[in-house]
Amino acid sequence: CARIAANALIPGMMRSKVCEVTAIASRSRDKAEEFAERFGIPRTYGSYEQLLSDPEIQAVYIPLPNALHKPWTIEAARNKKHVLCEKPLACNSDEAQEMRNVCRQNGVLLMEAFAQRFHPQNHKVKQLIETGRIGKIVLITSSMSRSPYPEEDIRMNKDLCGGVLMDMGCYCISSARFFIGAEPVSVFARQDISESGVDVRTAATVYFTAGEILHFDTNLYLSEGHFEQGTTIYGQTGNIYIQQGFSQVETHRLGKLVETPLEITNHLVGGRATETILIAPVHQWQLEAEYFADSILQNSGIDFPGEDGVANMRVIDAIMQSARTGKPVDL
Structure with missing residues (x-):
């Protein structure tokens, strides 16, 4: 769980009326549970795969190291989860394009997290x-x-x-x-x-x-x-x-x-x-999270889709x- 998640985005989500932080995953179950206790998050998982298979989760935020953005965005999309991915979107534009393509093929939103x-x-x-x-x-x-x-x-x-x-x-x-x-x-x-x-x-x-x-x-x-x-x-x-x-x-x-x-x-x-x-x-991270959540709930497009991340x-x-x-x- 990245520092940006703990210090900015999760507190922003907690301030919002349209966002609900349902679960958190870490390669270390103990770390996930520690994080969940700190923020009052109801469910924890000791692997990313377990979280992505949870049918109640609509969207995920990926604050992992840059080299892991592509594989876990693609895995999330294949599990029909919308993805808010921390910046930079990928390691290069070819990876970013593949991420965008897979998200579009699976009918989910992809947005780079520039709050x-x-x-x-x-x-x-x-x-x-x-x-x-x-x-x-x-x-x-x-x-x-x-x-x-x-x-x-x-x-x-x-x-x-x-x-x-x-x-x-x-x-x-x-x-x-x-x-x-x-x-x-x-x-x-x-x-x-x-x-x-x-x-x-x-x-x-x-x-x-x-x-x-x-x-x-x-x-x-x-x-x-x-x-x-x-x-x-x-x-x-x-x-x-x-x-x-x-x-x-x-x-x-x-x-x-x-x-x-x-x-x-x-x-x-x-x-x-x-x-x-x-x-x-x-709280700009609250506004970012609310914008992404509203786009999902209203089934609307977004001003900064995956294509914008590819261009950057x-x-x-x-x-x-x-x-x-x-x-x-x-x-």
């Missing part, structure tokens, strides 16, 4: 962009970085498809695609690779169809206990700074709901002005290829 897409601040930013508040997007700069992981952490394991791009850089890509509303056409990237074979820094430039550019950096170079994130969207007439663009750390780590500020600056020479918009506190993985694939070859890569 920031459901936070009202990002919908407000999208609205500001679409109504022309900052003019056409020219550039997005984005960063998500933290102190190093322990060497034994699964995110430092190459065989499990670890690395900082897969763990944090994927947020920068996903959010830029959301705000721009289009897919990239080419990328150029560099990576610092650790002794364990995973990237500890990725810096990339991503070019979009209408000339928009994303510059992002994600790394494990911060001092112990430090975490940094943020996105600035530059338009022809102004910019929007999203201080907590991806994760409300106080919510994730401390269980505290916080206001999130958006700063909008007008670039006019001689008339420069900044406005701050405060977004009321929410294609960009990640291209970034890795560019970093290996030292050359731009077209998508």
Whole structure:
């Protein structure tokens, strides 16, 4: 059971009126029972297969190491369970495409768990962009970085498809695609690779169809206990700074709901002005879980289906290829 499940998604589900956490599975039955006691979950299983065979379960959340996303998503789909899969969706776009295909063949939903897409601040930013508040997007700069992981952490394991791009850089890509509303056409990237074979820094430039550019950096170079994130969207007439663009750390780590500020600056020479918009506190993982549950209960489509996860993985694939070859890569 991953840390993100314990600290964010399960508490979010527990806050919801449309989600019911019915069962939990772990390779260790003792661990599953410990988790269940902590959250008041009625059923535990000592294997994933047992949980997937439970006819009362409609959907599953998969927060396993990246390399296990594909096999267990496919197994869940074959058992007719809808799947909310933790990011990144897979180890590469071919795996993601296979996951999407099997879910579609079995009539179940597949959604990648990027909770920031459901936070009202990002919908407000999208609205500001679409109504022309900052003019056409020219550039997005984005960063998500933290102190190093322990060497034994699964995110430092190459065989499990670890690395900082897969763990944090994927947020920068996903959010830029959301705000721009289009897919990239080419990328150029560099990576610092650790002794364990995973990237500890990725810096990339991503070019979009209408000339928009994303510059992002994600790394494990911060001092112990430090975490940094943020996105600035530059338009022809102004910019929007999203201080907590991806994760409300106080919510994730401390269980505290916080206001999130958006700063909008007008670039006019001689008339420069900044406005701050405060977004009321929410639990973005609760909103994510509710959206997914409502889509199942109402038998409706979703705005971020498996195809969206495939598209994000294609960009990640291209970034890795560019970093290996030292050359731009077209998508």
